[in-house]
Amino acid sequence: MASLTTNLATLLLGVLLAATGAGKAFGRQVAGQAAGTVLVRVLNDGRRATWVLRATGAVELVVAAGLLAAPTTVVPGIAAAVLGLGFLGYLGYARATAPESSCGCTARSDGPITWRAFVRAGLVVVGGAAAAGARTAWWTQAARHPVASLAFLLVTTAVLAAFSSDLDHLWLVPLRRTRLRILGHPLGAGPDEEVPVAASVELLERSLAWVAAAPVVRSGLIDHWEADGWRFLQFAGVHDSDGTARPVTVLFALDPRATRDTTDRPAVRVTLIDDRTDEPVPVDLLA
Template structure:
């Protein structure tokens, strides 16, 4: 099995280098991609950075051609290993000096350097090391052990796809969409998961708040949940029909599940409690109130 892996390594590494090299050598967006890499900082010139990126792509294609055409020759395998080591060093430098810079690993990958970038570079190093030990052409091994060869190449391809961010649209994005369909959106929270700030934001967009705002004289003082409601406590001043003013506690209660996204027009109860007598204040806050704003 070990000999099979070493003999098939030139094929796997060659295909990988072709996939990454073609875009960098001949792609139309290489200049834009190079502008986001740390190469611009090192070379202090966007055109030079583009040339280096294209040259790297050409080198990958040349090494890949050598691995596929002469898999038992040591030179392409050593060159592939050296290229992988160079990738690891480049990624490490970029991660330390400019972590926000683009990886530049492939023509379509414009994301920053991440652990996936290091894993892919490590696979190039490992592939080159195995290819050095190849003693038989990959097509001979594939002919002798077709099933094992297919399994090995399939596993290798799956691993490369998993660590390639530019291929996420082939598997990761559909997988995430399927998870949302089956288990629901992760941001659709339960009552305990909806923060109080979200309830306050929802309240302050409601007609209940607009109608009660002439009474409210403070920000949020306290909050709690009971009997399926979330209570938000404020202090206020209620003007009596006789012309006096009495301090009151203003309680708003609403569904703790609700947010602006799930309930733009929430049901809100408003209660006024006289701070001196601790009795409910019987007042209709909507009397004379003409709504000019939507509920949310």
């Protein structure tokens, strides 16, 4: 098992550093990410901070190439361990001097520095030390023991994903939403508890129904009420179907208990009421 771990550590660590390094070296949002890191405070220049972040990505790519192409040599593993120690030092300094700054670990997330970033940097150190002890190329190890290698790679990939905030939208966010659907919101009084109107408006403005009706809406929320198990949200609007613009009332109806935490695609009904005749306008905005 020890040889399996050390021999495959080069593959895992190489892929990880290649992914994070490419994001820093070639990412389009690196300048924006660098602006939120402690590098700006240290270097007093956003462009220098961006350059340092891209240079770090280039170093990661070089180390990753060494781990993947020359897995049985000691230098790439030692370089990866040193890189991980550098990450830990940077995170510790940033956490102590600018706790509100972002990590900049992958150039894809602007979230604050958390314990997960420290754990992942520590795993880079451990992985580098293990890779330095590899005696068999990872492709040879995988060919000799395919089942054990696949199981090891799946488990370690899951562990790395658990400590990567960039991947939260793939597993953690859906898991939290499922928990809320089953157990209910921890701050709610029960399954029949209605959410604030502001939460309903926020959910509405992120729905396809709002996108479809947006060209008609001309105001913010005017009124709201609940009836027959629906929450109605009233807006003013202008509808132009035959070249003649006429004022209308735009009514949205949605579940009064739905929030962004419980659904991404709320059921929303849209109705236009002619302000002059008080009759529904025969138009299907969602068609």
